[in-house]
Amino acid sequence: MLNITEPSSSISLASSYLSNGSSAYHAPVSAPSSHARSPAPECGTNLEVLSLSKLSSNLGCLLLDTEFDCTDAEIMVEGTPVGVHRCILAARSRFFRDLFSQEGSGGGSRPEGKPTYEMDKLVPSGRVGREAFTAFLSYLYTGKLKSAPPEVSICVDRLCPHDTCRPAIDCAVELLYASSVFQITELVSLLQRRLLNFVEKALVEDVIPILQVASHSKLNQLLSNCVQRVARSDLDDVAIEKELPPEVVEEIRTLRRKSQPKESNGVADPIHEKRIKTIHRALDCDDVELVKLLLSESGVTLDDACALHYAAAYCDSKVVAELLDLNSANVNLKNDRGYTPLHVAAMRREPAVIVSLLTKGASALDTTADGENAVTICRRLTRAKDYYTRTEQGQESNKNKLCIEILEREMRSSIAVEDSVTSPLFADDTHMKLFYLENRVAFARLFFPAEAKLAMEIAHADTTSEFTDLPASRSAGNLREVDLNETPVVQKKRLRARVEALTKTVELGRRYFPHCSQVLDNFLEENLPEPFYLQKGTPDEQKLKKLRFCELKENVRNAFNKDKVESLFSGLSSSSSSSPAGEGNHQRLVRN
Incomplete structure (x- = not known):
């Protein structure tokens, strides 16, 4: 987990705010030696430290104050605007000074008049997420690099120590991309030392993003360590060629050839x-x-x-x-x-x-x-x-x-997938089976859109005839329409292909989303053939149908609660997108 805090950097950076000239664009200058100047009184030193610390704190409050927004520009990161103060960014970074001083510097105009910039355009060579950019801004404003938020710097493996897992590495890599592109040399140096510690301890696959940013930022020491680590590893040539620049690939190959015993050379056909x-x-x-x-x-x-x-x-x-x-x-x-x-x-x-x-x-x-x-x-x-x-x-x-x-x-899963996915009542009737499956999949798509979409893609159900309207009887009717140019054999083949695709879809649903499937099973067995024309029938019938539909919504919630209880024992958190999305669709359907 990214946790880099060096007290001296706070004083040095804060000093740069008080200095003039171009020194703010370079690494902090070390303090003079004791023989060059007599040490200042202890009380004076303490006052200076206190003053600089207060300045750092005050500047940091600019990023946290939500009541009074005095930002004068925005940078879009992952689709969300992040407010910045151009005077501070320009004072600390030559990159931002040049960017802001250019006429028509790529910033657009928002309704409130603030120029906006896209992070993807500012850092085209690598990804910089919102959390990494916020940490970068905090360093610019306060001179202190805070620990990365746990939600972006730890993984969800319960046994992981979170010191070299991929989220921790990615967080540091994103921050290094920002620091390198925006020309904050002292932060680049700080992060390079941190990533050097990752190289030997992390899995070789996780060294690849470190190597990529080291190559882009021309950090020779970090790059050399990464190249040697990859060369010593068993990472295959295909992965290396896919992920790394050609010059780095050639360097790794050269190191591997040198390290191979002579008798092993030329064995491959x-x-x-x-x-x-x-x-x-x-x-x-x-x-x-x-x-x-x-x-x-x-x-x-x-x-x-x-x-x-x-x-x-x-x-x-x-x-x-x-x-x-x-x-x-x-x-x-x-x-x-x-x-x-x-x-x-x-x-x-x-x-x-x-x-x-x-x-x-x-x-x-x-x-x-x-x-x-x-x-x-x-x-x-x-x-x-x-x-x-x-x-x-x-x-x-x-x-x-x-x-x-x-x-x-x-x-x-210890229970085999059920052989039959349809009601026994429809086992011998292709059209009725199709009618059941169309209803079954249509409601799965309504209640659990992400899961149903995935199952349909795998089963290729999206490549056969597909119907987006909920009332499945209308869909099945279309399937049974007679095409004068279609022979009975062709029609039967078409229907069978659709049944097979939908059957596979339901099998996948049963296998991977059992609680969702159970809700649909119980509901469809009780309500076939067409209970969902909510706008049809007498007012009393429509009222009964809407009440039943509300009951189904409650059953859906219970199914997700059951998933959540089970997930507590395996470290899962059951907050599927399907439930809220489905509820919105339920409400629209009932209103119709």
């Missing part, structure tokens, strides 16, 4: 390696058909190329699904580092990729050489802020949180 790279390039182009052709002509298998690992790390989720559909790769294959494709997907934190692998038999219990399983990997990479913060109404669940919940449920 260059033709075989070239064929593997060709397969990877085809995956980069999302061309699974080309991959199939290359496999048939080259004699290289998907497992030889670790193609599933590669796709799980770098390709679109649909490419991963298509690759899995070839049924020619071992979904639990471990690469040279002992990682399965699911481990790699957990590092990427893409829910659709994780679910695709799980549905094809990937084991959530498999561990790496370090004893970490997929959910542990995902937890170690997830900030507390992303996991515990309640999602606002209408927004989807955070991807990191959704990945953790999916993997947790998979690990806890």
Whole structure:
């Protein structure tokens, strides 16, 4: 966790506010030696320290005062405006002085007249989040670097000491990007020393962002340490080439060649390696058909190329699904580092990729050489802020949180997925089964939008005929409409494809979102065939339907409360986006 506070920096920085000339743009000057000047009286020194401390505190209050806003510019960070005082930023940073002094310096005009600047444009080479920028401003105003907020500097792994986990590293890296671009040399030096401590203790994957910022900021000592650490590690060449600048990649290769025993040089088959790279390039182009052709002509298998690992790390989720559909790769294959494709997907934190692998038999219990399983990997990479913060109404669940919940449920699941997902009453009737499934999925999308969307993408239900209106009887009726140009065989095939896609969607819902599914099961069994035309029927019938709908909303809340109680024992926080989003949709539907 970022926690850097050096008392001397406070005095030096505060002194720069009182000095004149250009010294404010350079690192603080050390105090004169004792032989150059007789020491000042102790009381005078204490008064100076007290005065500078008070100045620092007063300037810091400018960032905290919400009643009186005297900021004269705004910087948009992650879509939120952060107020700043241009005089202070210009006095401390040559970058901001040049920015503010330029005519039409890229700032737009807001209604209240404050110029605005986009952080993404100011720091195009790296990400700087709101919390990191706030810490940066605090340093500029007060001369003190405060500890980073826990919600952005610790992960959600209960066993992690939080000294070298990814959120702690990312927080320091973001602050270093800001300090380097905005030319605050003393803070750059401070953060470089901090990140040097991370390099040897952190996992090699987490050293990559440190290496990237060191390369961009030309911090030679930090860069050298990172390069040596990566060169000594077992990080594969593919990951290195994907993540790092070409000159850094070449330096790492040179170090590795020097460290390899002479007898091991040249063991790899260059033709075989070239064929593997060709397969990877085809995956980069999302061309699974080309991959199939290359496999048939080259004699290289998907497992030889670790193609599933590669796709799980770098390709679109649909490419991963298509690759899995070839049924020619071992979904639990471990690469040279002992990682399965699911481990790699957990590092990427893409829910659709994780679910695709799980549905094809990937084991959530498999561990790496370090004893970490997929959910542990995902937890170690997830900030507390992303996991515990309640999602606002209408927004989807955070991807990191959704990945953790999916993997947790998979690990806890000891009951096989039910063979049948529809009521026995409709088992032999394709149209009635379709009618049931359309209702089932339509309400899942209404009540639990993020989860239902994910399940439909994996099941490819979004590629078959899909109906957005809630009343499913109208949708099913469209499916049963007769097309004079469509033969009975084609029509049956079309209906069957839709049933299979929706069936898979419901299976996924049962598997990964059991409480949500149970609510829908109970409700639909009691209310078929069409209870949801709330605007139809007599006033008394409409009133009864609305009352029943209110009961369903209460059942939804109870299901989420049950999830929350279970989550307390596994460190989960059940605050899914679906509940608030669903409630808003419920209200709109009832009003209709």
